[in-house]
Amino acid sequence: MKKILLILALLIAMPVSAASYNIQVGDTLSKIAANFNSTVTQLLQLNQHIDNADLIYAGDTLEVPSAIRGADLYYRPVFGGGAGIPITDYETTLTTSLTSTATTINVASITTTDNHVLTTADISPAIYLVLDSDSSTKKEIVKCTTISSTSFTGCTRGLAFYGAESSVAANKKSHSAGSMVVLSDVHLLFVSLNAEQSWTRIQTFNIYPESGVGANPTTTWQFAPKGYVDGVAIQGGVTSTEALTGIVQLGTPTEVASSTFDAEEPTVVATDTTTSTPTYSCDSSGTAGALCIPVAENDGKLSQTWLDLTEAYTFTGDMHFASTTFTASTTWDILPEYDSDPIGNDEAVRKSYVDSFNPNAVVAFASDTLQASSDTAVGVSGPSYLLKKQINFYREGVVRVTFDLKSNGSSLTYARIYKNDVAVGTERSTTSASYTTYSEDLSFTAGDEIQIYMKTDGGGTITGVQNFRLYFTETTNTGYVVIL
Secondary structure (H helix, E strand, O other), X not given: OHHHHHHHHHHHHOOOOEEEEEOXXXXXXXXXXXXXXXXXXXXXXXXOOOOOOOOOOOOOEEEEEOOOOHHHHHOOOOOEOOXXXXXXXXXXXXXXXXXXXXXXXXXXXXXXXXXXXXXXXXXXXXXXXXEOOOOOOOOEEEEEOEEEOOEEEOOEOOEOOOOOOOEOHHHOOOEOOOOEEEEOOHHHHHHHHOOOOOOOOOOOOOOOOOOOOOOOOOOOOOOOOHHHHHOOOOOOOOOOOOOOOOOOEEEOHHHHHHOOOOOOOOEEEOOOEEOOOOOOOOOOOOOOOOOOEEOXXXXXXXXXHHOOOOOOOOOOOOOOOOOOOOOOOOOOOOOOOOOOOOOOOOOOOOHHHHHOOOOOOEEEEEEEEEEEEEOOOEEEOOOOOEEEEEEEOOOEEEEEEEEEEOOOOOOOEEEEEEEOOEEOOOOXXXXXXXXXXXXXXXXXXXXXXEEEEEEEOOOOOEEEEEEEEEEEEEEEOOOOOOOO
């Protein structure tokens, strides 16, 4: 009994070691005391310059209890480890020295007090260790993710002693073989309480839990905050009917169509929606032709039977029909318009198409009659097509276009017929040093520019095109055709 009293006396009489702490915005003495396992009375004893315990200033320095803190005389923070399987008592020593950058920590044992050999599965997702826990200058918190033999691997060094989990360069230390290694609960608890929590048993709350600002539910089983529920237009009581209203009043289709919107009790239709034909009465009263709300069919479109096709329709804008067959008698106040010429024998033609058949127009037909030429040889250098020859054409019809092409015997040289700077002919190419003549029959209209473009993949300038010529026979559309 005397020994116990002596120990208690030593604990009470032992002076408290102190350290400095910078007061943060929002701090109070009670909050700081709780963070340092102390009391407001003890803080006031260490800081006798404080006259009012309720009045402290951010930025001021405060003396707080340090290494020896009451019950900490015989307490070491040795619970923590894996989030799935709690590890409550483990300590060991380093078997090799440790540099400040090493990510593998070799230890004497990975066996807990009850002889359980730790594995990676035990510590998943991570374990937090304190190295040199009994040293004020070498203490370091590390986080490791895997175990290999008697080593902790995948370690993050020099975790911060305050605030969120982060690696601090100044906190990374070197450690000697034999240094103490124990578990740390500090960062594990911080990470766990800031991660998603999965509860398998019933939880009882003395106050309602709150969600973050703007955190509205997105799935069926999530709780909804009051603000979200208040913003939802609900029907009211589950027994709400067309006579018994809730926040939203139920009404018949006729009431909905004829009622004025009420901001206090907005009216919506209760039932009677249909997808297809309104042959059946939409109103529970059985009134023929009652008001209905049409619903799109499975293809997302309304049934045609909802339209009164006997009525005359007035279209003020352009109407575009992708495929239309008119089977009834149709009267057009103005002629319809189309933006291209017909391609089928049963298609209507537009005015510009008919006007092109001028009885006196001169029409060209491809033949062997030379009408125009540009024979001078021209060359090209470079791999991009360039305009080299051009003849402007002032007739309509088909023209036989010819030109001679050669190269230097090794490089590929290309030429192609263009119309108005757009390729219309077949691309020709050769490596031969001798000319080859190419010919194509192509359609042109009055005012077209008939051109030759060239390019080569060889170096230097290659003379490769000559005798650019147009062959056709002119004829006049007489307006008649002799059949027999």
